Amino acid sequence: MGDLLRQGSQWLEQQRSAHCSSQVTYRRGAQEQSLSATFGRTQYEVQDDFGLVVAAHVTDFLVAAADFAPVFGEPQAGDQVVADGVVHEVMSLGNQGHWRWSDPYRTTMRIHTKEVDTA
Numbered sequence: 001m002g003d004l005l006r007q008g009s010q011w012l013e014q015q016r017s018a019h020c021s022s023q024v025t026y027r028r029g030a031q032e033q034s035l036s037a038t039f040g041r042t043q044y045e046v047q048d049d050f051g052l053v054v055a056a057h058v059t060d061f062l063v064a065a066a067d068f069a070p071v072f073g074e075p076q077a078g079d080q081v082v083a084d085g086v087v088h089e090v091m092s093l094g095n096q097g098h099w100r101w102s103d104p105y106r107t108t109m110r111i112h113t114k115e116v117d118t119a
Contacts, residue, residue: 006105013107017064024061024083026072033071037061037083042112044093059088061111062102068109075099075111088113 021036040060047053061081072079077098079090091114092098102108 009103009105024081027080035063035067037063058112058114063109065107065109081113082119085119086115087117087119089116
């Protein structure tokens with residue numbers, strides 16, 4: 001019998017990609033790729049120079065590593081995601097980085113972005 005948790009995670013990734021995602025365009029310089037992505041959100045807090053804690057959120061895009069990694073490797077700060085006519089730029093969340101794995105089996109990447117323009 002195989003690893004049931006891994007198989008379940010892979011099945012869920014397939015379902016997310018097939019039924020809970022939209023087509024977006026991922027850009028790095030002149031290179032572009034259409035990907036299936038699910039919109040997400042990450043809340044975070046930052047402390048300013050005066051000790052005031054500011055809470056904010058960023059828009060995340062969840063993408064299948066199998067679709068993303070062969071073309072781009074890992075997301076890089078400054079890359080762009082165009083979704084629903086809005087341009088989002090990949091950004092770092094301080095010590096959290098600009099992306100992270102969304103599952104323990106590294107099948108889904110969660111990419112942190114901020115809205116910067118309209119397409």
